[in-house]
Amino acid sequence: MSTLQQHARRAATVLALATLLGACSHGPHQPGGHDVTLTGGQEVPANTSTASGSSNIRVAHDRSVSGGVRYTGMVATVAHIHEAPVGANGPVIVPLVQTGAGMFAVPAGTMLTSPQYASYQAGNLYVNVHSAAYPAGEIRAQLKP
Structure with a gap:
């Protein structure tokens, strides 16, 4: 040869x-989703916080959820995944756990229900990080399927 x-x-x-x-x-078998950027301007109502964050939360076809949120410029109290479309607030469906300074994570073994997964597919889930200054949420991003 x-x-x-x-x-x-x-x-x-x-x-x-x-x-x-x-x-x-x-x-x-791979999780869906895209990295998103959290800002105060995406909160409802929008705010002028200079804090920011990024999320790599993924939802797999079996409805399992993984990933987390990193943030900077704020003192966070809690973080959650909520169910609501852009421009609206909705109920907490997944409380996140703080794993370190500036980081929250989805608890291991988290699964969405079928209706929650349908909401995710429709673009109707968001993640946000709360603070004492903004108890309803300081920074937010819609999760993208």
């Missing part, structure tokens, strides 16, 4: 592996 044929064979193998890995990483 010539050197050119060997390189072509290796390239084809690498391409096949890359395709396979790409397919595996986006299969139905």
Whole structure:
């Protein structure tokens, strides 16, 4: 086999592996969701807090929830996942646990109910972080399916 044929064979193998890995990483077993940014402007009513945060909360097809929230610029009291569309407030459905300075996490084993999962799919879940200054929520972001 010539050197050119060997390189072509290796390239084809690498391409096949890359395709396979790409397919595996986006299969139905993987959690859905996107990283989102939390701000005071997304709260209802909006506020002028300079605090900010980011969330990597994911919801899998089996309705399991994982991930958490990082925040800065505030002294947080609690954080939650709520059920409501953009522009509205709703009930707490998942209380988050503080895991360190500036961090909250979804408790292990958290599952959404079928109606909550349908709300998530419709874009009607949000995460927010509360403080003494803003007891109803200082920063917020809608979770994206």
